[in-house]
Amino acid sequence: MKHHDSHTLDLFAPQDAALPLAAQLHAWQQAGLLRQLDVAWMQFVRQHDAHAPDCVLLASALLAHMEGRGHSCLPLPELVQAPHALLAWDSSTHDALTAQWRQLPARLDGWLHALQRSPLVRVAGRDADLGQPMVLTGTAEASPEANAHAAPRLYLRRYWHYEQAVARHILQRCAVAQTPDAEGIRTWLERLFPTSPTSPALPASAGDTGHTSEPCDWQKLACALALRGRLTLITGGPGTGKTYTAARLLALLFATAAQPEQLRVALAAPTGKAAARLKQAIDQALLGLQGSVGQALDIAALVERTGAARTLHSLLGLQPGQAGQPKPLEVDVLIVDEASMVHLAMMATLLQALPAQARLIVLGDKDQLASVEAGAVLGDLCRDAEGGHYRPDTVAFAQAAAGQTIPAALHDGAGSRLAQCTVMLRHSRRFGGPIGQLAQAVNRGDAAAAQQVLQSCTDGSLAYHGGCRIEAVWRIALAAHQPSYRDYLHALQQGPGDDHTAWVKKVLQTFERFRLLCAVREGEWGVAGLNTAIERELVARKVLKKDGPWYAGRPVMVTRNDAALGVFNGDIGIALPSPEGALRVYFLDGEQLRSVGVARLAQVETAFAMTVHKSQGSEFAHAALVLPARSGVLLGRELVYTGITRAKAQCTVVTQHPAVLAQALARPTQRHSGLLEFLEKESL
Numbered sequence: 089m090k091h092h093d094s095h096t097l098d099l100f101a102p103q104d105a106a107l108p109l110a111a112q113l114h115a116w117q118q119a120g121l122l123r124q125l126d127v128a129w130m131q132f133v134r135q136h137d138a139h140a141p142d143c144v145l146l147a148s149a150l151l152a153h154m155e156g157r158g159h160s161c162l163p164l165p166e167l168v169q170a171p172h173a174l175l176a177w178d179s180s181t182h183d184a185l186t187a188q189w190r191q192l193p194a195r196l197d198g199w200l201h202a203l204q205r206s207p208l209v210r211v212a213g214r215d216a217d218l219g220q221p222m223v224l225t226g227t228a229e230a231s232p233e234a235n236a237h238a239a240p241r242l243y244l245r246r247y248w249h250y251e252q253a254v255a256r257h258i259l260q261r262c263a264v265a266q267t268p269d270a271e272g273i274r275t276w277l278e279r280l281f282p283t284s285p286t287s288p289a290l291p292a293s294a295g296d297t298g299h300t301s302e303p304c305d306w307q308k309l310a311c312a313l314a315l316r317g318r319l320t321l322i323t324g325g326p327g328t329g330k331t332y333t334a335a336r337l338l339a340l341l342f343a344t345a346a347q348p349e350q351l352r353v354a355l356a357a358p359t360g361k362a363a364a365r366l367k368q369a370i371d372q373a374l375l376g377l378q379g380s381v382g383q384a385l386d387i388a389a390l391v392e393r394t395g396a397a398r399t400l401h402s403l404l405g406l407q408p409g410q411a412g413q414p415k416p417l418e419v420d421v422l423i424v425d426e427a428s429m430v431h432l433a434m435m436a437t438l439l440q441a442l443p444a445q446a447r448l449i450v451l452g453d454k455d456q457l458a459s460v461e462a463g464a465v466l467g468d469l470c471r472d473a474e475g476g477h478y479r480p481d482t483v484a485f486a487q488a489a490a491g492q493t494i495p496a497a498l499h500d501g502a503g504s505r506l507a508q509c510t511v512m513l514r515h516s517r518r519f520g521g522p523i524g525q526l527a528q529a530v531n532r533g534d535a536a537a538a539q540q541v542l543q544s545c546t547d548g549s550l551a552y553h554g555g556c557r558i559e560a561v562w563r564i565a566l567a568a569h570q571p572s573y574r575d576y577l578h579a580l581q582q583g584p585g586d587d588h589t590a591w592v593k594k595v596l597q598t599f600e601r602f603r604l605l606c607a608v609r610e611g612e613w614g615v616a617g618l619n620t621a622i623e624r625e626l627v628a629r630k631v632l633k634k635d636g637p638w639y640a641g642r643p644v645m646v647t648r649n650d651a652a653l654g655v656f657n658g659d660i661g662i663a664l665p666s667p668e669g670a671l672r673v674y675f676l677d678g679e680q681l682r683s684v685g686v687a688r689l690a691q692v693e694t695a696f697a698m699t700v701h702k703s704q705g706s707e708f709a710h711a712a713l714v715l716p717a718r719s720g721v722l723l724g725r726e727l728v729y730t731g732i733t734r735a736k737a738q739c740t741v742v743t744q745h746p747a748v749l750a751q752a753l754a755r756p757t758q759r760h761s762g763l764l765e766f767l768e769k770e771s772l
């Protein structure tokens with residue numbers, strides 16, 4: 089049996105002969121490891137650079153591959169020295185990888201020289217922009233001193249431009265530090281955040297480091313810091329009050345604006361569903377303020393001025409799947425929620441469209457899954473949020489404007505400009521109990537603690553089924569003693585009676601109480617397999633009547649925005665007979681029902697089960713996270729964290745193999761990008 093070091097090349101492995109590079113890439117494509125696009129990109133490079141050595145061709149194919157996996161660049165030291173760890177492919181590929189690597193330069197220098205000689209590669213800081221399709225950074229442009237720290241990276245031209253644009257805009261926004269009237273802000277904050285002597289003690293949230301021995305109200309601090317600059321990042325786990333804070337910040341901006349009646353506010357989120365939730369939560373929080381502000385602020389006018397929340401695509405006037413030239417935004421304040429889902433290209437477009445003097449307030453959970461597309465901008469920008477890194481001027485301003493003492497452990501005389509614009513909310517009001525403890529253990533990657541919480545929970549909020557057959561998943565989905573699909577099926581069977589609207593709402597609302605969340609799409613334990621199995625089971629039990637793709641009771645998720653129909657990617661609806669008897673898909677927005685004839689909805693999929701990715705921005709009374717035995721790099725710590733934090737009251741974890749949870753927690757997802765390094769270098 090061969091033993092492989094999974095992180096570095098095994099130089100003592102048997103000398104297997106390497107396939108010619110093109111044949112090897114083809115074999116990896118056949119094995120589903122590379123996309124056709126990745127190989128086509130390598131062929132393009134070979135066509136236009138006849139002298140390209142194998143290391144350039146391989147680097148280009150793997151650059152495209154990494155982009156497909158959400159990375160904005162290819163980190164070259166890792167590629168050269170630890171390809172197994174970087175690619176994290178199945179161990180069956182290790183021999184072929186090792187054999188290939190033996191044919192290539194052994195040292196990073198060799199790869200860099202080859203890339204620097206290619207006419208398709210622009211060396212940042214050395215070459216003029218002649219439209220080269222790839223960009224190499226971390227070599228020529230850095231000073232000899234900085235070069236020791238800058239990691240050489242290879243980019244697709246487009247992503248290098250996006251990353252540069254995001255970094256440039258962020259730095260410009262962070263640089264603006266005004267000195268607003270601290271006294272005035274403090275007076276307003278005391279009104280907007282009334283402290284009740286009966287407030288329960290705050291439980292610690294996921295990500296709480298224990299730094300907060302001195303009480304600090306991070307929500308007030310976030311509002312005060314937002315008034316100093318043009319960019320505020322507010323991150324925190326579920327229920328830490330990001331939206332609650334944003335609503336108060338809006339009120340504060342109105343209260344302190346010279347001409348509040350002219351303040352233009354926009355709300356946006358990556359998906360239609362998240363946008364609708366944001367608007368609902370902001371309005372609710374604002375209306376709840378009327379009592380504490382009395383006549384001093386016209387809350388109803390504020391709600392009206394805030395307008396509807398929109399998807400980022402619609403705000404920027406882009407077509408689905410398109411980034412590019414946006415129309416300039418006519419706003420003074422923009423609040424973007426669920427920012428963990430905003431990918432690099434979208435963030436670059438957004439920052440480009442936003443006027444320099446407008447305030448950008450970004451809300452999101454830095455620990456959640458990043459978008460499927462390349463870039464994890466929120467995660468990058470908030471990587472150091474836990475440590476605070478507040479400079480003395482920020483500490484003093486926090487005291488003066490918010491009356492808050494930032495704990496000494498979070499001070500840093502050399503903190504970056506970005507850190508002065510970032511606040512992490514550290515107390516969850518929703519997750520005090522076992523679900524919160526599980527979320528914390530998952531975030532730390534502590535599998536033993538996660539198992540302990542799962543198995544010792546006595547209040548019924550957590551359940552764990554390890555090493556199960558797929559039938560266990562159906563049983564959970566149809567269980568009688570907890571939120572499941574049973575209530576929705578019951579409502580469905582009751583029929584409309586004489587109040588069709590009430591019936592449709594009930595079916596939709598009961599369906600929203602429970603969801604099966606999968607790590608993967610394919611296979612028996614994936615979305616496709618589970619949806620088919622559950623449909624089959626319900627038909628066999630004669631609960632559903634299905635004689636075609638559409639049937640009464642079919643829950644569907646929209647997979648593509650269609651502005652003409654008023655449906656958006658991620659919307660969940662249920663097909664039900666209309667009062668006239670035609671099958672229509674009904675959607676519920678707050679209390680508002682809308683419907684679309686089934687024949688007009690082409691881009692949908694059945695939604696008994698959905699991916700954790702698609703569930704971002706949604707919550708369910710009971711969420712069941714379903715983990716297959718193997719799902720490679722897809723199944724990591726952030727996915728488990730995002731899945732379990734979709735549960736409001738009850739969370740069930742079901743695994744096909746008992747070891748899979750610990751394996752996932754041991755795999756934090758690292759999205760490679762140069763954004764933070766660039767920001768750090770420039771903001772010194």
Ligand SMILES: Nc1ncnc2c1ncn2[C@@H]1O[C@H](COP(=O)(O)OP(=O)(O)OP(=O)(O)O)[C@@H](O)[C@H]1O
Nearest residue numbers: 307324325326327328329330331332333369517518
């Ligand atoms: N300072 C506070 N005082 C009283 N209630 C609060 C406070 N902060 C938040 N809450 C309440 O806690 C709950 C969660 O707050 P909120 O919805 O703003 O959190 P969130 O971080 O936006 O959550 P999610 O990420 O799940 O959307 C809400 O019911 C909100 O009213």
